[in-house]
Amino acid sequence: MTMTYEAFKALGLAIDMTRGKPAPEQLDLSQALIDDAARVGHVSRDGIDCRNYGHLLGLPEARELGAQLLGLPASHVVAAGNSSLELMHDVLAFAMLHGMGQGEPWRRAGEVAFLCPVPGYDRHFAICEALGIRMIAVPMNDDGPDMERVEALVATDPAIKGIWCTPLYSNPTGTIYSPETVQRLARMPAAAADFRLFWDDAYRFHHLTDERCRSPDIVGACADAGHPDRAIVFASTSKVTIASGGVALLASSPRNIDWWQRCVSIRTIGPDKLNQLRHVHYLRDLPTLERLMEGHRAVLQPKFEALDATLRSLLGDVPGVSWTKPKGGYFVSLYTPDGYAKRTVELAAQAGIVLTPAGAAFPYRIDPRDRHLRLAPSCPNPAQIEQAALAIALSVRRALDEGARRVA
């Protein structure tokens, strides 16, 4: 260890590692989306004036592009606004207000519960909490949620209406669901007839290695298993093109798309089709998108490697400390021994490094073992990442030292 915690603190640095924000260089990759707006114009392939109202489910060619990206027929895919989080929120809000499919409104059910694999995505949990949906944590294993627990709960409790899934490069653990996990999620009996998989395919194209893992076709797997309406897939180009101005996608069975259309027709006269048209011209097809994603990887991979290398050199010898080395996605999970996560975040903050609050990756923001930290290395530059990793390592060690002194 070349520096003390106090010495680092004296540097007066300020680095934000809280959120999975793309770096400016990543946004620069899609400059053509802005620069070519005039050339793209406003008339779609089919002669649709994209400036006017209408096309509630999205511009047809945007739905077709989405379908190609997700490996589904276009009739299963909705192209929407700038945020898949909005789509997830609205599916849940519509289910509460109107009911899912033909079922009664969830607000009239005595209780509604969701399974939440942990650690998971804090914004998923925030939606449930705001809507009064009880969250039941289930452990995230190396191959996805603990399916013994999931199956036992879902089969017996009709209050459980859904489960949050991030099947590829999970936020924040980087977990890749195994084919067996996916099959079990598709096939398992559910006590609730309107049980749903909330399938957040946020990192479908966000590889950090040559392996390029593939998201499973959950809509097909559920249909094959006799549960055609079980999966609702969410994705967006926010971390592919422009974070604030991407195109979000929702995909599911035709029956669920009809349900979505009924709900959303009350809310809007249609999405921003001009932005969808620009995206169709810019992204074109899956190979073009995959080339773009290589550019993202070139920006991100060195940051993840710098984080890993610094943590390895500074924390590799500390018992009970470990971290993930994800093959994709936006996050690294760092585990301290039980009881040290909160204190580590405090100490890092005092040293100028802002981390996601400890517990954020758990329902109600409570990590029962107080040991998980979510690190988001996408936005700072590699030199900052090294400094942040140094500060985090110093903070972990200092927290452990404090603990050892308390025991002694």
Next chain:
Amino acid sequence: MTMTYEAFKALGLAIDMTRGKPAPEQLDLSQALIDDAARVGHVSRDGIDCRNYGHLLGLPEARELGAQLLGLPASHVVAAGNSSLELMHDVLAFAMLHGMGQGEPWRRAGEVAFLCPVPGYDRHFAICEALGIRMIAVPMNDDGPDMERVEALVATDPAIKGIWCTPLYSNPTGTIYSPETVQRLARMPAAAADFRLFWDDAYRFHHLTDERCRSPDIVGACADAGHPDRAIVFASTSKVTIASGGVALLASSPRNIDWWQRCVSIRTIGPDKLNQLRHVHYLRDLPTLERLMEGHRAVLQPKFEALDATLRSLLGDVPGVSWTKPKGGYFVSLYTPDGYAKRTVELAAQAGIVLTPAGAAFPYRIDPRDRHLRLAPSCPNPAQIEQAALAIALSVRRALDEGARRVA
């Protein structure tokens, strides 16, 4: 009358007069918004990278522009996505799910009711119907809603949580709320502590005469009356710039804006700030917008005049038939004698002229007197408007003839 209904029908025309869609020439007025995207770029006045996440309430300079347009401080104004209808829907959905302000969620209230001045905007009523909010029709007078009725109902029934208001050039009657109506809405006692005016200022800038009527400052009026949180104002540039790609605005008291921020922070990481930045560069300020609106008027006014002139020459002598000549907005209301609206719409449809379904401007789509038709002359060209007006007049006359034969 120069042509019979049967002869018109034989022409085989097809003209859509159902919705208040802008005409292509109106959308052309804002071509610069598309053409200048590259020049505008992605960096805001304050150095914000508009491509990235964040700024939940909108880009600061977009909020400032919205504030100038609405005559309010920027802290009272939210700049959002492409649709004010979405904002209205979401305010109501959030109130149902979470409660309005500090009140309990409306879904837990025994019953929720809204006052609906009629004829009114069908999409307002569709939101209420979908959310299970009981709609109570109140008559729309020449100076706004019948305030005797409104005051009596709101003062005594705590289930009444709000009223739909389109204060200027109302959809579909063209009504302009009088200053007295506005004052009474601001001042009236309400049995529900969380009673709200849903103030849809959709046609604030959409003048069809030199008079340029002004929308009242309802937020200020409510504050002066001791009801600072009563009014929630909705507006958008959808019929100013680009229908599918405008910027929607929500304005209210700072306390309501805080409430909105809490609710919406669960749903999104922020609006499309690039589109907001383009709008700030293009619209600039109120005088620039008002010049643009002169261009809209130049397109729309001849259509409204053609409609009025044709109706006058063909229906001017028919007892019990009247229509509005609005000073702004997008609609004309045509009244037949009681019992003839549905049949007129049917006959017009058979002659190739699609009108908004009779009853659409009433809660639950029921016009108790079956006499109101909503005409939307914005999108067809003036020649089509004349043909449509001819067909409508022939359909009214034919419906009345059928009625006379039934009586005889």
